[in-house]
Amino acid sequence: MKETTDSKPDPRTSRRNFLMTPAGAGAIAAAIATPGQLFAGTSATIPTITIPKEIPATLNEAPKVGTFEGRGMTGAEVFAKLCKEEDLAAMFCCPGNYTVINAMAAAGVPSYGGRSEGPMCAAADGFSRVTGEATACSGTEGPGFTHMIMNIASAHAARTPLLVLASNMQIAGDDREAFIQTGYQQPITTGMKKYGKRLIAPDRVWEYGAYAFRNMKSGVPGPVHLDFPGEVARARFTDPANIKDFYTKDKYRTESRPQPSNKEVASAVDMISKAQRPILVAGQGVFQRKACEALLQAAEKHEFAVVTSGPMRGHFPDDHRLSASLAPDALMSADLVVFIGQYCMPSPGEYRFNPDVKTIRVHPVQEDLGRNWPLDLGIVSDEKVFLESLASELPSKKRDAWVNELAAARKKFEDTNLAHYQLGLKHSAATDHIHPAVMAKEVHDFLYKGDIDPKQTVTGIGGWTTGIFSGRWMRANRPGQGLACGYQYGAIGPDLAMVIGAGAAVQRGVGPQAPYKGAPVLCITSDAGIAYSMFELDTAAKYKIPVIAVVYNNNCWGMFPAAMGSARSMHLYLFQENLRYDKMAEGLGARGEYVRTPEQLRAALKRSYDAASKETVSSLINVQALKEFTSGNVYPPGIALPTEPGVGAFAH
Amino acid sequence: MYREFKEFVKSRHSESLPDHRRIDLKKAAVRSSNRSGNVALTLTVKNSDYEYATRKLIHLVHEIYLVFLQEGHYDYMIEVFNLDPDHL
Incomplete structure (x- = not known):
């Protein structure tokens, strides 16, 4: 891709001239550093993809x-x-x-x-x-x-x-x-x-x-x-x-916020103190009301478990010893759950808590308390105000047994993921296509186990098979690091655009993104999903928002099993096989990568990250897969719905 | 799948589980049976603590849906429970 930088008067200053001039023609371009000549025209007669100089010029006015x-x-x-x-x-x-x-x-x-x-x-x-x-x-x-x-x-x-x-x-x-x-x-x-x-x-x-x-x-x-x-x-x-x-x-308008009474705080402190295995569900309100620090203080002081929920992730770090977001097996052990800032309430049975669990819910508006989930104590309060009260009023406490149970559950979850990965590796080797568990683990290792700060990269995940497998492996170790793109509404396809929007925030270092200003962002989506927002790679290129789009290409809508056994239906769910999303990306001014082995994926991630971080150039990695990987009968383990709440959750 | 199910039910009595998650064999026991594909659970109450036993049975059924089926039997849930993302 090229960017026009000439200082001579632009012949395309009038609307008429602009409309009469072929795009890119006459531009004296200086390349934004790009690897090779990927975006250059393939012959002298085809102009190069170019960012017109009016874009940076008007942005700088x-x-x-x-x-x-x-x-x-x-x-x-x-x-x-x-x-x-x-x-x-x-x-x-x-x-x-x-x-x-x-x-x-x-x-x-x-x-x-x-x-x-x-x-x-x-x-x-x-x-x-x-x-x-x-x-x-x-x-x-x-x-x-x-x-x-x-x-x-x-x-x-x-x-x-x-x-x-x-x-x-x-x-x-x-x-x-x-x-x-x-x-x-x-x-x-x-x-x-x-x-x-x-x-x-x-x-x-x-x-x-x-x-x-x-x-x-x-x-x-x-x-x-x-x-x-x-x-x-x-x-x-x-x-x-x-x-x-x-x-x-x-x-x-006012910044005044609802405050809990002393009696309500005392009741909550009493219930939490008496519980053996308390867990706090930190909903999106904790993030949106900037209460993450107060939550961390309260949790560490009293050693209660925390699991996050909501359309964003990281308001309690996944890598914290008190996090239950990677410990689904421990959720059923909780004897008290405290919902704070849970704006979209599940019903009992949708969250993996036991049927006897006691419940406190803290919410900023009274009329939602008691909806869907029966309460033992409901408190109207701003999230930050309440968590600051908890941090102040809860006694210091050690809960070794509960902390150990969390650690054991976390290990079990990670061991299960590794077992899935090993199965996926076998399937990948046998078919010369990449299994989704392998794709997810490779991206995980690249972002969190290599040279990149594990708190740095904002990720967003979507798609069905894609999202379910990747959800188990993506981490959010600081506020605003993760996006659950399909949260609650289950929209297919906003993923890439949503991550580009997040990338704009990172580019400018807004709010919690300030320490990571300018870092690349990464989206994992599906071939079904990418169709909805792929053209925004042009937008990312135009504004130099560095995005890495990992596209799991299994040639179908993820719900194709719904057509099995139904006459004349399967064609509704399938695409042409081996479509080249990487080539389409190149046509939009991004880099394209095509991979079919874990080794190729690893190398493609490295090249894409380098292009993103050093040259603000986006990439799309086409991860070629097979639709049959969705089936646990043919290629175990197959789909496993994510535990809610926790990593990978998307419903509430 | 039934073999896995039987194993799951059995594992709920295991000494390796913490007390609050285990079905205490001194107080109650649950076993599964399979007659021509029709699977049933049988609860035995051992010391007349019916509340304990009933509660543990409810917890077990809860875990069968939220853990056993959800974690590893997606295809079964489509075939038997008509699961699809529009009807989660």
């Missing part, structure tokens, strides 16, 4: 916030000003909703433009999941907005503070099907948002922006959907007095 002087501010600029003052962490979009996205980018909200709205929505979700920050996505009125739907629903299931923006024609054209793309947006997001509003009064644009951030940053977060008719986005304001409720954020 100073922010330009609207003012009330002269022509005044548009409604879009007023809204963008609020987003900027709220430190909206990022916006991912495709063109459309032009007035709003331009105003947001101009105001200085870090903005990313991609190839389709659905994956851009997933990227915004991924950014938020690894930082805990509010992010935005945007698309054009009808088609762009509806393309985002799967990933809005996924963000809703993950309780992501995601601002969904879309243009929506003009109020003046309502119910007339005027021109194109008309539609009622708000009913479509019913059931998949925390709050939504079609803005119809231009002077209330700030007020509804405040609604959006109040909802995203209070209680349990969730997506907020605002749609902007032209009358609102293009309204002009020359006097702030004409904008309703034009307050600063300390006037329209």
Whole structure:
């Protein structure tokens, strides 16, 4: 890939000239260091893939916030000003909703433009999941907005503070099907948002922006959907007095949080102290409310076990001696479970606890306490406030027997994984294709057992066979290191886009990613999944976000066993065999690798990591497999559903 | 598969398990039987502690679903319990 860097006046400055000039033609390029000539044209007549100079140039322009002087501010600029003052962490979009996205980018909200709205929505979700920050996505009125739907629903299931923006024609054209793309947006997001509003009064644009951030940053977060008719986005304001409720954020929302009473804390301390084998389920609220340090202090002081849950991983380190995330066999021994920040509650039987287990649940909103899971003690509290109270009030305690049981269970889990790997190695050698247990173990060893800091690399996993095998091997040893891409909603395919969004956060070193600023990120997904967001490799290349995409290619939808025994059905589940996703990646400006043996995979990971870390070039590794590896009858061990809660969990 | 199942039930009485996970053979015992593919569990209460024995039986059935079947018998769950990701 090449990047244009000439300092001469660009002949493509006018829109007309730009449209008349073939992409890349005339560019005097200086290569971003790339291995070999992988991305160069294959003959003198085929131009090289090129990043146009307008991309870095416009990214480097100073922010330009609207003012009330002269022509005044548009409604879009007023809204963008609020987003900027709220430190909206990022916006991912495709063109459309032009007035709003331009105003947001101009105001200085870090903005990313991609190839389709659905994956851009997933990227915004991924950014938020690894930082805990509010992010935005945007698309054009009808088609762009509806393309985002799967990933809005996924963000809703993950309780992501995601601002969904879309243009929506003009109020003046309502119910007339005027021109194109008309539609009622708000009913479509019913059931998949925390709050939504079609803005119809231009002077209330700030007020509804405040609604959006109040909802995203209070209680349990969730997506907020605002749609902007032209009358609102293009309204002009020359006097702030004409904008309703034009307050600063300390006037329209509060950082005050619910606190537990002394009696409630005392009751919880008493129950935890009396328990023999207490375990705390640290849900996403622990991460989003920045309570990881308080959790660590409380756990170490009183020696209770901790298992994490939620759409992100690492808010309690997998490699900690008190972690039960890799110790599924110990879960059934717990006699007390304390749920904190568990926003998506399982029902009994969905988590591997014994039927007699006592339960404390701590949650920031009262109305959810008691839902799905019966309580022995329910406490309304902010997660951080409660964990700080626990760290202060719990007595120091040693629980040697419980800690030893955790260690034994962890060893049993790791031994089982190794046994699966050994079986996988045999299958791989016998078939000259890579078994998923082998793929997962090789990636694990590369990320956590070699020269790379095991706390560094953010990973995201998805797919069915792929996700289930990889889930057992991916680790999160610090907050925001892991993404459960299919969490709860079970969407197939947002994985790569979500990891690219996470990669944007790592690139900028946002929040918990600060110590690892600029590090590569890694996605493991399937051949079924990659189809949904593969084109965003172009987006990763364009913004120099270094991603390694490991694609388990088993030539089918993972649920193909559902067609067995059903007449005329199997063709619905199968693809052409041996498709070359690596070649497609090369066509998008990334590197491509094709592997069929563990040794080849090991070498490909090394080359891909070097390209990512040294040259900010992304890679796709096509791991060629067989669909039959899914079957335990033919190639044991076959699929084993992940234990919940814990590593690999994706339902709650 | 039945051989594995029988082994799993037997292992729940093992001295290697911690007390809180074990079925104490002095108080109760559970054995499995298989008649033409119809598998049954039989509970024997040894010292009239019916609460203990019943509780252990419930725990065992719970573990059969959440541990034995979930960890190693995905195909069986598709065939017998109609499992698919849409009906987990």
